[in-house]
Amino acid sequence: MIATTYSELKQKIAFSLTLFVSNLSHDHEPLNSLKEFYKDQINSPRRFEQIDTLGKLLKILEIRDVLSEDNIEPLKEMARRTNNSSDLLRTITDYELRNNQHDYHHYYPENITLEKKMGHTFNNRNTLDNSLTQKEYRIYETIKEQIGSYWCILGRKLQIRECTIDEINKANDDLYMKASKIMDLYKVKADRQNWFIILCHALDNAKREDLTKKIQDIMMMNI
Structure with a gap:
Protein backbone atom coordinates (compact mmCIF):
# COMPACT_ATOMS: atom_id res chain seq x y z
CA MET A 1 0.00 0.00 0.00
CA ILE A 2 1.44 3.38 -1.04
CA ALA A 3 1.56 5.95 1.73
CA THR A 4 -0.55 9.06 1.21
CA THR A 5 1.20 12.38 1.78
CA TYR A 6 -0.47 15.40 3.35
CA SER A 7 -0.64 17.13 -0.04
CA GLU A 8 -2.16 14.07 -1.71
CA LEU A 9 -4.67 13.74 1.12
CA LYS A 10 -5.84 17.33 0.62
CA GLN A 11 -6.17 16.75 -3.12
CA LYS A 12 -8.25 13.59 -2.63
CA ILE A 13 -10.62 15.30 -0.20
CA ALA A 14 -10.93 18.39 -2.39
CA PHE A 15 -11.59 16.33 -5.51
CA SER A 16 -14.22 14.16 -3.83
CA LEU A 17 -16.04 17.11 -2.29
CA THR A 18 -15.92 19.05 -5.57
CA LEU A 19 -17.29 16.04 -7.43
CA PHE A 20 -20.00 15.68 -4.80
CA VAL A 21 -20.94 19.37 -5.13
CA SER A 22 -21.14 19.13 -8.93
CA ASN A 23 -23.88 16.51 -8.58
CA LEU A 24 -26.06 18.76 -6.41
CA SER A 25 -28.60 21.29 -7.57
CA HIS A 26 -27.33 23.86 -5.05
CA ASP A 27 -23.75 24.09 -6.22
CA HIS A 28 -22.17 25.86 -3.25
CA GLU A 29 -24.25 24.44 -0.41
CA PRO A 30 -21.51 22.19 1.10
CA LEU A 31 -18.89 24.94 0.73
CA ASN A 32 -21.13 27.52 2.39
CA SER A 33 -21.88 25.03 5.14
CA LEU A 34 -18.17 24.46 5.73
CA LYS A 35 -17.50 28.20 5.74
CA GLU A 36 -20.13 28.66 8.43
CA PHE A 37 -18.67 25.74 10.37
CA TYR A 38 -15.24 27.42 10.43
CA LYS A 39 -16.46 31.02 10.61
CA ASP A 40 -14.90 31.66 14.02
CA GLN A 41 -11.56 30.24 12.89
CA ILE A 42 -11.62 32.29 9.66
CA ASN A 43 -12.18 35.30 11.92
CA SER A 44 -12.45 37.87 9.14
CA PRO A 45 -15.62 38.99 7.32
CA ARG A 46 -13.56 40.04 4.30
CA ARG A 47 -11.76 36.69 4.11
CA PHE A 48 -15.03 34.88 4.69
CA GLU A 49 -16.66 36.57 1.67
CA GLN A 50 -13.61 35.94 -0.53
CA ILE A 51 -13.74 32.17 -0.02
CA ASP A 52 -15.56 30.83 -3.07
CA THR A 53 -13.68 27.56 -3.58
CA LEU A 54 -12.66 24.68 -1.38
CA GLY A 55 -9.01 25.38 -2.16
CA LYS A 56 -9.31 28.90 -0.74
CA LEU A 57 -10.96 27.54 2.38
CA LEU A 58 -8.14 25.02 2.88
CA LYS A 59 -5.56 27.79 2.40
CA ILE A 60 -7.07 30.12 4.98
CA LEU A 61 -7.43 27.26 7.47
CA GLU A 62 -3.73 26.57 7.02
CA ILE A 63 -2.91 30.25 7.49
CA ARG A 64 -4.98 30.26 10.68
CA ASP A 65 -3.14 27.10 11.78
CA VAL A 66 -6.42 25.21 11.99
CA LEU A 67 -5.26 22.76 9.31
CA SER A 68 -1.74 21.37 9.07
CA GLU A 69 0.18 18.19 8.36
CA ASP A 70 -0.15 17.27 12.03
CA ASN A 71 -3.75 18.42 12.49
CA ILE A 72 -6.10 17.17 9.78
CA GLU A 73 -9.38 17.48 11.68
CA PRO A 74 -10.85 19.82 9.00
CA LEU A 75 -10.14 17.17 6.34
CA LYS A 76 -12.12 14.66 8.39
CA GLU A 77 -15.02 17.09 8.62
CA MET A 78 -14.93 17.64 4.86
CA ALA A 79 -14.72 13.91 4.16
CA ARG A 80 -17.84 13.28 6.25
CA ARG A 81 -19.80 15.65 4.00
CA THR A 82 -19.18 13.68 0.79
CA ASN A 83 -20.97 10.67 -0.62
CA ASN A 84 -17.67 8.79 -0.43
CA SER A 85 -17.04 9.38 3.26
CA SER A 86 -16.26 5.78 4.20
CA ASP A 87 -13.37 5.43 1.73
CA LEU A 88 -12.03 8.89 2.50
CA LEU A 89 -12.12 8.37 6.25
CA ARG A 90 -10.26 5.10 5.74
CA THR A 91 -7.60 6.97 3.76
CA ILE A 92 -7.36 9.59 6.51
CA THR A 93 -7.02 6.92 9.17
CA ASP A 94 -4.29 5.22 7.16
CA TYR A 95 -2.47 8.57 6.91
CA GLU A 96 -2.72 9.17 10.67
CA LEU A 97 -1.49 5.69 11.53
CA ARG A 98 1.47 5.98 9.17
CA ASN A 99 2.25 9.50 10.35
CA ASN A 100 2.20 8.44 14.00
CA GLN A 101 4.36 5.43 13.19
CA HIS A 102 6.87 7.65 11.37
CA ASP A 103 6.99 10.15 14.23
CA TYR A 104 7.56 7.40 16.76
CA HIS A 105 10.50 5.83 14.92
CA HIS A 106 11.97 9.22 14.08
CA TYR A 107 11.81 10.13 17.74
CA TYR A 108 13.49 6.91 18.85
CA PRO A 109 16.42 6.02 16.58
CA GLU A 110 17.68 2.50 17.12
CA ASN A 111 20.90 3.69 18.79
CA ILE A 112 19.03 5.34 21.69
CA THR A 113 19.36 3.21 24.81
CA LEU A 114 16.42 1.77 26.73
CA GLU A 115 17.41 3.87 29.73
CA LYS A 116 17.00 7.07 27.70
CA LYS A 117 13.64 5.89 26.38
Missing part, protein backbone atom coordinates in the same frame (compact mmCIF):
# COMPACT_ATOMS: atom_id res chain seq x y z
CA MET A 118 12.48 5.31 29.94
CA GLY A 119 13.44 8.86 30.95
CA HIS A 120 11.90 12.27 30.36
CA THR A 121 11.95 11.98 26.57
CA PHE A 122 9.91 8.79 26.70
CA ASN A 123 7.31 10.37 28.96
CA ASN A 124 6.64 13.03 26.34
CA ARG A 125 5.35 10.31 24.02
CA ASN A 126 3.02 8.64 26.50
CA THR A 127 -0.02 10.62 25.34
CA LEU A 128 0.33 9.30 21.81
CA ASP A 129 0.89 5.70 22.88
CA ASN A 130 -1.93 5.69 25.45
CA SER A 131 -4.34 7.26 22.98
CA LEU A 132 -3.74 4.57 20.38
CA THR A 133 -4.03 1.82 22.98
CA GLN A 134 -7.37 3.14 24.22
CA LYS A 135 -8.67 3.34 20.67
CA GLU A 136 -7.55 -0.20 19.93
CA TYR A 137 -9.30 -1.46 23.05
CA ARG A 138 -12.57 0.28 22.17
CA ILE A 139 -12.38 -0.89 18.56
CA TYR A 140 -11.84 -4.52 19.52
CA GLU A 141 -14.53 -4.40 22.21
CA THR A 142 -17.04 -2.87 19.78
CA ILE A 143 -16.44 -5.69 17.33
CA LYS A 144 -16.65 -8.38 20.00
CA GLU A 145 -19.92 -7.01 21.32
CA GLN A 146 -21.61 -6.33 17.98
CA ILE A 147 -20.28 -8.77 15.38
CA GLY A 148 -22.77 -11.45 16.53
CA SER A 149 -23.15 -14.48 14.28
CA TYR A 150 -20.85 -12.88 11.68
CA TRP A 151 -17.83 -13.70 13.86
CA CYS A 152 -16.88 -16.78 11.82
CA ILE A 153 -17.13 -14.89 8.51
CA LEU A 154 -14.94 -12.15 9.94
CA GLY A 155 -12.47 -14.80 11.09
CA ARG A 156 -12.18 -16.15 7.56
CA LYS A 157 -11.72 -12.66 6.12
CA LEU A 158 -8.93 -12.11 8.66
CA GLN A 159 -7.22 -15.26 7.36
CA ILE A 160 -7.87 -17.33 10.50
CA ARG A 161 -7.63 -21.01 9.61
CA GLU A 162 -10.91 -22.88 9.18
CA CYS A 163 -9.88 -25.61 11.61
CA THR A 164 -9.20 -22.96 14.26
CA ILE A 165 -12.61 -21.38 13.64
CA ASP A 166 -14.21 -24.82 14.07
CA GLU A 167 -12.37 -25.36 17.34
CA ILE A 168 -13.51 -21.98 18.66
CA ASN A 169 -17.07 -22.73 17.66
CA LYS A 170 -17.07 -26.09 19.47
CA ALA A 171 -15.38 -24.79 22.62
CA ASN A 172 -17.60 -21.74 23.14
CA ASP A 173 -21.37 -21.24 23.24
CA ASP A 174 -21.41 -17.49 23.72
CA LEU A 175 -21.07 -15.32 20.59
CA TYR A 176 -19.06 -12.72 22.48
CA MET A 177 -16.51 -15.36 23.51
CA LYS A 178 -16.24 -16.66 19.97
CA ALA A 179 -15.63 -13.16 18.67
CA SER A 180 -13.14 -12.53 21.48
CA LYS A 181 -11.10 -15.56 20.47
CA ILE A 182 -11.04 -14.42 16.85
CA MET A 183 -9.99 -10.90 17.75
CA ASP A 184 -7.32 -12.17 20.17
CA LEU A 185 -5.84 -14.27 17.37
CA TYR A 186 -5.92 -11.31 15.03
CA LYS A 187 -4.22 -9.01 17.53
CA VAL A 188 -1.31 -11.44 17.77
CA LYS A 189 -0.80 -11.77 14.02
CA ALA A 190 -1.82 -8.24 12.92
CA ASP A 191 0.70 -5.97 11.25
CA ARG A 192 1.23 -2.97 13.55
CA GLN A 193 1.19 -0.54 10.65
CA ASN A 194 -1.83 -1.78 8.71
CA TRP A 195 -3.95 -3.59 11.34
CA PHE A 196 -6.81 -1.08 11.20
CA ILE A 197 -7.05 -0.91 7.41
CA ILE A 198 -7.05 -4.71 7.17
CA LEU A 199 -9.72 -4.91 9.84
CA CYS A 200 -11.94 -2.42 8.00
CA HIS A 201 -11.60 -4.37 4.75
CA ALA A 202 -12.43 -7.62 6.54
CA LEU A 203 -15.58 -6.13 8.08
CA ASP A 204 -16.65 -4.75 4.70
CA ASN A 205 -16.10 -8.15 3.07
CA ALA A 206 -18.08 -9.77 5.89
CA LYS A 207 -21.00 -7.47 4.97
CA ARG A 208 -20.71 -5.50 8.20
CA GLU A 209 -20.13 -2.03 6.79
CA ASP A 210 -22.05 -0.69 9.78
CA LEU A 211 -19.27 -1.87 12.09
CA THR A 212 -16.65 -0.45 9.76
CA LYS A 213 -18.28 2.96 10.17
CA LYS A 214 -18.40 2.58 13.96
CA ILE A 215 -14.73 1.70 14.35
CA GLN A 216 -13.76 4.51 11.96
CA ASP A 217 -15.65 6.91 14.20
CA ILE A 218 -13.77 5.55 17.22
CA MET A 219 -10.43 5.97 15.44
CA MET A 220 -11.33 9.61 14.75
CA MET A 221 -12.08 10.36 18.41
CA ASN A 222 -9.71 12.42 20.52
CA ILE A 223 -9.20 9.87 23.29
Whole structure:
Protein backbone atom coordinates (compact mmCIF):
# COMPACT_ATOMS: atom_id res chain seq x y z
CA MET A 1 0.00 0.00 0.00
CA ILE A 2 1.44 3.38 -1.04
CA ALA A 3 1.56 5.95 1.73
CA THR A 4 -0.55 9.06 1.21
CA THR A 5 1.20 12.38 1.78
CA TYR A 6 -0.47 15.40 3.35
CA SER A 7 -0.64 17.13 -0.04
CA GLU A 8 -2.16 14.07 -1.71
CA LEU A 9 -4.67 13.74 1.12
CA LYS A 10 -5.84 17.33 0.62
CA GLN A 11 -6.17 16.75 -3.12
CA LYS A 12 -8.25 13.59 -2.63
CA ILE A 13 -10.62 15.30 -0.20
CA ALA A 14 -10.93 18.39 -2.39
CA PHE A 15 -11.59 16.33 -5.51
CA SER A 16 -14.22 14.16 -3.83
CA LEU A 17 -16.04 17.11 -2.29
CA THR A 18 -15.92 19.05 -5.57
CA LEU A 19 -17.29 16.04 -7.43
CA PHE A 20 -20.00 15.68 -4.80
CA VAL A 21 -20.94 19.37 -5.13
CA SER A 22 -21.14 19.13 -8.93
CA ASN A 23 -23.88 16.51 -8.58
CA LEU A 24 -26.06 18.76 -6.41
CA SER A 25 -28.60 21.29 -7.57
CA HIS A 26 -27.33 23.86 -5.05
CA ASP A 27 -23.75 24.09 -6.22
CA HIS A 28 -22.17 25.86 -3.25
CA GLU A 29 -24.25 24.44 -0.41
CA PRO A 30 -21.51 22.19 1.10
CA LEU A 31 -18.89 24.94 0.73
CA ASN A 32 -21.13 27.52 2.39
CA SER A 33 -21.88 25.03 5.14
CA LEU A 34 -18.17 24.46 5.73
CA LYS A 35 -17.50 28.20 5.74
CA GLU A 36 -20.13 28.66 8.43
CA PHE A 37 -18.67 25.74 10.37
CA TYR A 38 -15.24 27.42 10.43
CA LYS A 39 -16.46 31.02 10.61
CA ASP A 40 -14.90 31.66 14.02
CA GLN A 41 -11.56 30.24 12.89
CA ILE A 42 -11.62 32.29 9.66
CA ASN A 43 -12.18 35.30 11.92
CA SER A 44 -12.45 37.87 9.14
CA PRO A 45 -15.62 38.99 7.32
CA ARG A 46 -13.56 40.04 4.30
CA ARG A 47 -11.76 36.69 4.11
CA PHE A 48 -15.03 34.88 4.69
CA GLU A 49 -16.66 36.57 1.67
CA GLN A 50 -13.61 35.94 -0.53
CA ILE A 51 -13.74 32.17 -0.02
CA ASP A 52 -15.56 30.83 -3.07
CA THR A 53 -13.68 27.56 -3.58
CA LEU A 54 -12.66 24.68 -1.38
CA GLY A 55 -9.01 25.38 -2.16
CA LYS A 56 -9.31 28.90 -0.74
CA LEU A 57 -10.96 27.54 2.38
CA LEU A 58 -8.14 25.02 2.88
CA LYS A 59 -5.56 27.79 2.40
CA ILE A 60 -7.07 30.12 4.98
CA LEU A 61 -7.43 27.26 7.47
CA GLU A 62 -3.73 26.57 7.02
CA ILE A 63 -2.91 30.25 7.49
CA ARG A 64 -4.98 30.26 10.68
CA ASP A 65 -3.14 27.10 11.78
CA VAL A 66 -6.42 25.21 11.99
CA LEU A 67 -5.26 22.76 9.31
CA SER A 68 -1.74 21.37 9.07
CA GLU A 69 0.18 18.19 8.36
CA ASP A 70 -0.15 17.27 12.03
CA ASN A 71 -3.75 18.42 12.49
CA ILE A 72 -6.10 17.17 9.78
CA GLU A 73 -9.38 17.48 11.68
CA PRO A 74 -10.85 19.82 9.00
CA LEU A 75 -10.14 17.17 6.34
CA LYS A 76 -12.12 14.66 8.39
CA GLU A 77 -15.02 17.09 8.62
CA MET A 78 -14.93 17.64 4.86
CA ALA A 79 -14.72 13.91 4.16
CA ARG A 80 -17.84 13.28 6.25
CA ARG A 81 -19.80 15.65 4.00
CA THR A 82 -19.18 13.68 0.79
CA ASN A 83 -20.97 10.67 -0.62
CA ASN A 84 -17.67 8.79 -0.43
CA SER A 85 -17.04 9.38 3.26
CA SER A 86 -16.26 5.78 4.20
CA ASP A 87 -13.37 5.43 1.73
CA LEU A 88 -12.03 8.89 2.50
CA LEU A 89 -12.12 8.37 6.25
CA ARG A 90 -10.26 5.10 5.74
CA THR A 91 -7.60 6.97 3.76
CA ILE A 92 -7.36 9.59 6.51
CA THR A 93 -7.02 6.92 9.17
CA ASP A 94 -4.29 5.22 7.16
CA TYR A 95 -2.47 8.57 6.91
CA GLU A 96 -2.72 9.17 10.67
CA LEU A 97 -1.49 5.69 11.53
CA ARG A 98 1.47 5.98 9.17
CA ASN A 99 2.25 9.50 10.35
CA ASN A 100 2.20 8.44 14.00
CA GLN A 101 4.36 5.43 13.19
CA HIS A 102 6.87 7.65 11.37
CA ASP A 103 6.99 10.15 14.23
CA TYR A 104 7.56 7.40 16.76
CA HIS A 105 10.50 5.83 14.92
CA HIS A 106 11.97 9.22 14.08
CA TYR A 107 11.81 10.13 17.74
CA TYR A 108 13.49 6.91 18.85
CA PRO A 109 16.42 6.02 16.58
CA GLU A 110 17.68 2.50 17.12
CA ASN A 111 20.90 3.69 18.79
CA ILE A 112 19.03 5.34 21.69
CA THR A 113 19.36 3.21 24.81
CA LEU A 114 16.42 1.77 26.73
CA GLU A 115 17.41 3.87 29.73
CA LYS A 116 17.00 7.07 27.70
CA LYS A 117 13.64 5.89 26.38
CA MET A 118 12.48 5.31 29.94
CA GLY A 119 13.44 8.86 30.95
CA HIS A 120 11.90 12.27 30.36
CA THR A 121 11.95 11.98 26.57
CA PHE A 122 9.91 8.79 26.70
CA ASN A 123 7.31 10.37 28.96
CA ASN A 124 6.64 13.03 26.34
CA ARG A 125 5.35 10.31 24.02
CA ASN A 126 3.02 8.64 26.50
CA THR A 127 -0.02 10.62 25.34
CA LEU A 128 0.33 9.30 21.81
CA ASP A 129 0.89 5.70 22.88
CA ASN A 130 -1.93 5.69 25.45
CA SER A 131 -4.34 7.26 22.98
CA LEU A 132 -3.74 4.57 20.38
CA THR A 133 -4.03 1.82 22.98
CA GLN A 134 -7.37 3.14 24.22
CA LYS A 135 -8.67 3.34 20.67
CA GLU A 136 -7.55 -0.20 19.93
CA TYR A 137 -9.30 -1.46 23.05
CA ARG A 138 -12.57 0.28 22.17
CA ILE A 139 -12.38 -0.89 18.56
CA TYR A 140 -11.84 -4.52 19.52
CA GLU A 141 -14.53 -4.40 22.21
CA THR A 142 -17.04 -2.87 19.78
CA ILE A 143 -16.44 -5.69 17.33
CA LYS A 144 -16.65 -8.38 20.00
CA GLU A 145 -19.92 -7.01 21.32
CA GLN A 146 -21.61 -6.33 17.98
CA ILE A 147 -20.28 -8.77 15.38
CA GLY A 148 -22.77 -11.45 16.53
CA SER A 149 -23.15 -14.48 14.28
CA TYR A 150 -20.85 -12.88 11.68
CA TRP A 151 -17.83 -13.70 13.86
CA CYS A 152 -16.88 -16.78 11.82
CA ILE A 153 -17.13 -14.89 8.51
CA LEU A 154 -14.94 -12.15 9.94
CA GLY A 155 -12.47 -14.80 11.09
CA ARG A 156 -12.18 -16.15 7.56
CA LYS A 157 -11.72 -12.66 6.12
CA LEU A 158 -8.93 -12.11 8.66
CA GLN A 159 -7.22 -15.26 7.36
CA ILE A 160 -7.87 -17.33 10.50
CA ARG A 161 -7.63 -21.01 9.61
CA GLU A 162 -10.91 -22.88 9.18
CA CYS A 163 -9.88 -25.61 11.61
CA THR A 164 -9.20 -22.96 14.26
CA ILE A 165 -12.61 -21.38 13.64
CA ASP A 166 -14.21 -24.82 14.07
CA GLU A 167 -12.37 -25.36 17.34
CA ILE A 168 -13.51 -21.98 18.66
CA ASN A 169 -17.07 -22.73 17.66
CA LYS A 170 -17.07 -26.09 19.47
CA ALA A 171 -15.38 -24.79 22.62
CA ASN A 172 -17.60 -21.74 23.14
CA ASP A 173 -21.37 -21.24 23.24
CA ASP A 174 -21.41 -17.49 23.72
CA LEU A 175 -21.07 -15.32 20.59
CA TYR A 176 -19.06 -12.72 22.48
CA MET A 177 -16.51 -15.36 23.51
CA LYS A 178 -16.24 -16.66 19.97
CA ALA A 179 -15.63 -13.16 18.67
CA SER A 180 -13.14 -12.53 21.48
CA LYS A 181 -11.10 -15.56 20.47
CA ILE A 182 -11.04 -14.42 16.85
CA MET A 183 -9.99 -10.90 17.75
CA ASP A 184 -7.32 -12.17 20.17
CA LEU A 185 -5.84 -14.27 17.37
CA TYR A 186 -5.92 -11.31 15.03
CA LYS A 187 -4.22 -9.01 17.53
CA VAL A 188 -1.31 -11.44 17.77
CA LYS A 189 -0.80 -11.77 14.02
CA ALA A 190 -1.82 -8.24 12.92
CA ASP A 191 0.70 -5.97 11.25
CA ARG A 192 1.23 -2.97 13.55
CA GLN A 193 1.19 -0.54 10.65
CA ASN A 194 -1.83 -1.78 8.71
CA TRP A 195 -3.95 -3.59 11.34
CA PHE A 196 -6.81 -1.08 11.20
CA ILE A 197 -7.05 -0.91 7.41
CA ILE A 198 -7.05 -4.71 7.17
CA LEU A 199 -9.72 -4.91 9.84
CA CYS A 200 -11.94 -2.42 8.00
CA HIS A 201 -11.60 -4.37 4.75
CA ALA A 202 -12.43 -7.62 6.54
CA LEU A 203 -15.58 -6.13 8.08
CA ASP A 204 -16.65 -4.75 4.70
CA ASN A 205 -16.10 -8.15 3.07
CA ALA A 206 -18.08 -9.77 5.89
CA LYS A 207 -21.00 -7.47 4.97
CA ARG A 208 -20.71 -5.50 8.20
CA GLU A 209 -20.13 -2.03 6.79
CA ASP A 210 -22.05 -0.69 9.78
CA LEU A 211 -19.27 -1.87 12.09
CA THR A 212 -16.65 -0.45 9.76
CA LYS A 213 -18.28 2.96 10.17
CA LYS A 214 -18.40 2.58 13.96
CA ILE A 215 -14.73 1.70 14.35
CA GLN A 216 -13.76 4.51 11.96
CA ASP A 217 -15.65 6.91 14.20
CA ILE A 218 -13.77 5.55 17.22
CA MET A 219 -10.43 5.97 15.44
CA MET A 220 -11.33 9.61 14.75
CA MET A 221 -12.08 10.36 18.41
CA ASN A 222 -9.71 12.42 20.52
CA ILE A 223 -9.20 9.87 23.29
